[in-house]
Amino acid sequence: MDVKQLGDTEAAGGKAAPDIAERARAGDPEAFQAIFRRFGRPVQAFIYHMLGDRSTAEELTQETFVRAYRRLDRMEAGSKLSTWLFGIARNVVREEIRDKRRSLRKADLNDTTALPLRDERADPDQNFMTRELQRAIWRSLRGLSDDQRIVFVLKLLHRMRYEEISVITGSSIGKLKTDLRRARLQVRQKLQPYLAGRICGM
Amino acid sequence: MRNVRWTVRCYRIRRIIEDYHYGELKPRQADKVAAHLRACDSCRRQLDLLEREARVYEAYAAKTENSLEVAPDLWSRAIEGAVSPVRPAGGRNARRGAARRLGAASPWVWQALAAVLLVAVSVSVTLLVVGRQPAKETSASQQEYIAVGSSEKSLEDALKSIQRAEQEYINAIQQLNAIVEKQKPTLDPRLAAELQVNLKMIDEHIAATRKAYYAHPTDADLALLMLAAYSRKVELLQDLTS
Numbered sequence A: 001m002d003v004k005q006l007g008d009t010e011a012a013g014g015k016a017a018p019d020i021a022e023r024a025r026a027g028d029p030e031a032f033q034a035i036f037r038r039f040g041r042p043v044q045a046f047i048y049h050m051l052g053d054r055s056t057a058e059e060l061t062q063e064t065f066v067r068a069y070r071r072l073d074r075m076e077a078g079s080k081l082s083t084w085l086f087g088i089a090r091n092v093v094r095e096e097i098r099d100k101r102r103s104l105r106k107a108d109l110n111d112t113t114a115l116p117l118r119d120e121r122a123d124p125d126q127n128f129m130t131r132e133l134q135r136a137i138w139r140s141l142r143g144l145s146d147d148q149r150i151v152f153v154l155k156l157l158h159r160m161r162y163e164e165i166s167v168i169t170g171s172s173i174g175k176l177k178t179d180l181r182r183a184r185l186q187v188r189q190k191l192q193p194y195l196a197g198r199i200c201g202m
Numbered sequence B: 001m002r003n004v005r006w007t008v009r010c011y012r013i014r015r016i017i018e019d020y021h022y023g024e025l026k027p028r029q030a031d032k033v034a035a036h037l038r039a040c041d042s043c044r045r046q047l048d049l050l051e052r053e054a055r056v057y058e059a060y061a062a063k064t065e066n067s068l069e070v071a072p073d074l075w076s077r078a079i080e081g082a083v084s085p086v087r088p089a090g091g092r093n094a095r096r097g098a099a100r101r102l103g104a105a106s107p108w109v110w111q112a113l114a115a116v117l118l119v120a121v122s123v124s125v126t127l128l129v130v131g132r133q134p135a136k137e138t139s140a141s142q143q144e145y146i147a148v149g150s151s152e153k154s155l156e157d158a159l160k161s162i163q164r165a166e167q168e169y170i171n172a173i174q175q176l177n178a179i180v181e182k183q184k185p186t187l188d189p190r191l192a193a194e195l196q197v198n199l200k201m202i203d204e205h206i207a208a209t210r211k212a213y214y215a216h217p218t219d220a221d222l223a224l225l226m227l228a229a230y231s232r233k234v235e236l237l238q239d240l241t242s
Helices: A003-011 A017-025 A029-051 A054-070 A081-103 A131-142 A146-157 A162-169 A173-195 B002-022 B027-039 B041-067 B074-083 B091-100 B107-137 B149-186 B189-215 B220-241
Strands: none
Touching: A017 A029, A029 A054, A029 A081, A029 A146, A029 B041, A029 B074, A029 B189, A029 B220, A054 A081, A054 B074, A081 A146, A081 A162, A131 A146, A131 A173, A131 B041, A146 A162, A146 A173, A146 B041, A162 A173, A173 B002, A173 B041, B002 B027, B002 B041, B027 B041, B074 B220, B149 B189, B149 B220, B189 B220
């Protein structure tokens, strides 16, 4: 199956995705490679948005796909590939955060160097999304609880539906809505100084 | 009275305005919200704010995602990690300790392995030069390519190198297998059972990648995948005979 076709069918409700998953499960490396080509970047972006570190995001993307490959036989028929993969990525991220917290137990959680945003390749201030604003958004994300951050990232940055996020996180839709509302208000408050001149009404 | 009614209505709308913004409401409910928004400036401003914020987050997501590159070798690393045998209980050191009991392999084994690695490295380099560069400029669906024109000779060489590397791997595996078989009785029964499971898993992967590669012999990724599978088997056997 063509990679774009795979992406399109996923977006359209994932009806053809079980076929590619089935083929991957049967040991067809081409099918698994197609899955990687389609979802490698979004998964890496998700991990980056959660942790803010490029090299860690790359490493954990690799780990996510290693686990996905090994667990293909455990993927339930009818599951959507994207939510299944993001679910694995979410577990990988949680483990990373847990390990990091253990090693940084005594570190100042507000220390911006603890989980730095490395964005050396970002363009200079050419539009409203300045590097300063990007850093401010990242700092605001870091200030959220893990539950709030994941729903914020998946809903507002990856534009997923509550139903999908619920599958990925295992949380009820009610909890997700509450977490998102609190997260959004908290981020809005922190971004106010940066956006006041750019977004009227803030 | 009118004001009170509007306040209650607004309160209800504000509770679902985010869902409306995210497109998560049922059509009938969404229609009701839309009708209210047409008549209420205050709620309309609330929605505008959500929309403006959404544009900021969207731009942030796009900016960060676009600046991320999936490393070219990430796929190979992922698949190599995926086909690595599952470590036996007790971890890497336990497996090494058990493996040491097998005794050292003959020097000719190391010579054979060194030759295999040299072939594999040369194949990887050739494939990267011949195959990967054009793939970068084509769409994902075109990544299964056939080199044309001036690259034909190089492609032919690459295909021969792949066959040679595969043969070298097969030879090395046969030789290492013979040593492992001979020394198997000295193996811890649990380790021997785990070895069987791991070898079976790798053999299945070799068969699958081989089938895929020979169906598309000019696909560099599939060639590397197949050689990586062979390589894992050599590594495992090498580990046991070291």
